[in-house]
Amino acid sequence: MSTSASRPRAALHRMVMPGHVCPFGLKARHLLRSHGYDVEDHWLETREATDAFKVAHDVKTTPQVFIDGIRIGGHDDLRRFLGLKVRDPKATTYRPVAALFAMAALMALALSYAVYGSVLTVRAAEWFVGLSMCVLALLKLQDVETFSSMFLNYDLLAKRWVPYATLYPFAEGLAGVLMVAGALTWFSAPLALVIGGIGAVSVFKAVYIGKRTLKCACVGGGSNVPLGFVSLTENLMMVAMAIWMLLAPLLWPGLHAAM
Known part of the structure; x- marks a missing residue:
């Protein structure tokens, strides 16, 4: 049976201050313990103590780990x-x-089960696309300026009309919300068809032609x-969903009512 005396030992020096506990120090302690090390946990409780430790060991950051007296690093x-x-x-x-x-x-699938009692429904597939669009729009809307700068690198319409790069996440989010609600299909489906179609052509031109x-x-x-490929698939999925929402009521008028 393993005992404390037989287990390898490590010394960890990390910042633990009233206003800050270093998260990487906590991660390092967890890694050491989960790999069977007894940890000598040394706290650096002031900025002065931290700076003195860095100077003494000629390091720029903490935490620092020592095993058998040899510095491993952060x-x-x-x-x-x-x-x-x-x-x-950067990868x-x-x-x-x-x-x-x-x-x-x-x-x-959760929505489908809650509403219809089954996860295998047509609405589940429709909700998947609509919810995906909503979440994608939400991520873009967190920083529209940075998004628009990246978008302008390849989107064909945005290059010709720059405001489109700013409007795009709002349009995507609106189309997604309406698709989830199953409302105003006459508006949401063409909107998704246009932005998805332009996006697909733009990605294909930039990646596969250029x-x-x-x-x-x-x-x-x-x-x-x-x-x-993923970006192209995302746009084609939007286009396919738009076409489906436009044609389904015409080809299968009782489809949603039957569920």
Whole structure:
């Protein structure tokens, strides 16, 4: 059986002040403990103590981890030492889009179950697209200025008429809300068809014809999502939903009433 004496030991020096507890210090302590280390937790409780520690060990940041008397470094250095992945803040990733669509799908299924008692309904698919548009618009609206700057890199209409880059998230959000409500389809469907169609053509031209490497503004201006297949799919999904909402009442007039 493992005892405290047989477990490896580590010394952690981290900031713990009345107005600030370093989050990376807490993460480093958790990593050490979860990997079987007994942690000597040394608190740096004042700015003066922190600055003195940095000078004494010739380091620029805290926390700092020492194992067997050897300095490992800060939180990211500890992750590398333990063989764990370190996130690159500049790396492109599809994770935000995957999380967004997964959450929108779950919300749509939950709504379908609450209203119809089943998750497998036509409205669930419609709600998924509408909710996705609402959440995408929300992310853009958090910082419209940054979004519009990224959007202008590739959107064909925005390049010709700059205000469109600012208006786009409002239009997307409005179309999404109306689609979720199933209201004013005569307005929401053409609106989604126009902005989705322009978006699809713009992405296709920039990525597949122009061979440009860009970041997508789809989840807001601060994302590292690459412009490409996912962005094109998002716009085509919007177009498909718009066409469906226009044609479904004509081809299957009793569809929603039957559910």
